[in-house]
Amino acid sequence: MIFSEKLALLRKNKGLTQDALAERLNVSRQAVAKWESGQSYPDISNLIQISDMMNVTVDYLVRDGECMMGISPEAEDSQDPDLEELIRFRLEANVNTYAAFMNEVPSTRLDSHDFRYENGSYTYHDSYVGGERFAGEEAVWKNGKSLYAMNYLGRVLAKEFSGNFLKDALRHADRRMPYRGPEHYEDGEYLYKCNVTGDFSWFQGYEEIFWHDKKTYECCFHGGLMR
Secondary structure: OOHHHHHHHHHHHOOOOHHHHHHHHOOOHHHHHHHHHOOOOOOHHHHHHHHHHHOOOHHHHHOOOOOOOOOOHHHHHHOOHHHHHHHHHHHHHHOOOHHHOOOEEOOOOOOEEEEEEEEOOEEEEEEEEEOOEEEEEEEEEEOOEEEEEEEEEEEEOOOOOOHHHHHHHHOOOEOOEOOOOOOEEEEOOEEEEEEEEEEOOEEEEEEEEEEOOEEEEEEEEEEEEOO
16 A cells, blocks of 8 residues: 555545645645645655654555555464454354344344354454444454454445445455455445555554445444453
């Protein structure tokens, strides 16, 4: 992922428009638009401001590279069997709950939609409120101890949105992208895209769905391991 892609993803995760980011940085909206399209690059003072605002390092911003990894290099080196097991269970729960129209349980909060899945010592629970605009959290426990959680906030943008396509895309998550759905998924007239910064221990991401070239849905999410 290059700087322009990182900046757009971080901005969206903060809920900022290009105008709002430009105002905070005291630059024009056109400058931000050029940064995000790769036509120009911010100077060092703006890079420092962006890193402080987005809670990332300048080094992360300026280094190009792959940022959509299921496990950090440190975790890969350690070959942590518990982390591998956790990710496998999260993916297993993903295809046995909301995305697969399965294991819905009674509401745990007022007007919430809840899904629960258990296997051995692991328990997964997903709870969200809303419909066309929604917010929720999923979490995983092992032997009653919390291990992982993710919060998400999304909305439908156009009548062409397909909930069935979203669920289909989510079911295609894999070990490389175990957060929501895959990096890229297409079926007929629909396209799903997902970008993530970080790794399974601490990440933030943004997913969107297009019908032809029209964006019909977007969702921001962030999560990581509990300690």
